[in-house]
Amino acid sequence: MSHRPQSPFPGRRSVLRGSLAASAALALPTALGAAPALALSGRPRAGWGVQAGDVTADSGLVWVRSDRPARLIVETSATESFRNPHRWHGPLLDADTDFTGTTRLRGLPSGEQIHYRVLLADPDDARRTGEPVTGTFRTTPAGRRGGVRFLWSGDLAGQGWGINPDIGGYRIYDAMAGLDPDFF
Structure with missing residues (x-):
């Protein structure tokens, strides 16, 4: 053997x-x-959140940064449910843009709360998107007849001052939110 x-x-x-x-x-x-x-795994993420700005009576600008190459898609709706969203296809975010990009949203209703969500799509397969990131902003009233309410804050409690857990923490933000500002 x-x-x-x-x-x-x-x-x-x-x-x-x-x-x-x-x-x-x-x-x-x-x-x-x-x-x-x-x-x-491997779907694009907007781990830094989103920003909205340059808001007018009928437009706004949404900014985002991806963690990898992605196509920027923004959806808007009059409600949080996004039942009938309007979709904007934004630019390709890649190394040349430092994975950042903006999309101008035009034709929005004036004086309204706009709910938006950002989707980052795989550049090779738009069906593969990361987790949506949401936000809201309010367009300015047409003609500014009612005025615009805005709030401003600085470095509140940058050194830990002003936060008092014995009285509920940072109560000023509750008062500020109660004013229902158009801009903060």
Whole structure:
């Protein structure tokens, strides 16, 4: 009886069987309707949040930074439910733009609260988007008949002063929100 020494490396057939098993394991969740974990990772993220500014009676500007190349998409709605959103396709965010970009939203109703959400889409597959990031702003009234209410604050409690947990923390912000400002 001849005896061959065992190699410390897997044979060709073992590698092929392992590859086939791994491929089947990755394909199974997709076949069952669930995306594999690998497909869910790697989507663009707006981890720094979003900003809105340059608001007029019928427009606003939305700014965002992505963590990787992405196409900027902004949706707006009159309600938080986004039942009938309007969609704006923005620029490609990439290394040339430091992964930042803006989109001007035009044709908005004046004097209204605008709900917006930013989607960052994979540049190669627009169906693959990261988690939406939401915000709101209010367009200015047409003709400014009712005026614009705005609040300003500086470095409040930058050194820890002014925050008193015994009286509910930072109560000034409750008072400021109660004024329902158009701009802060």
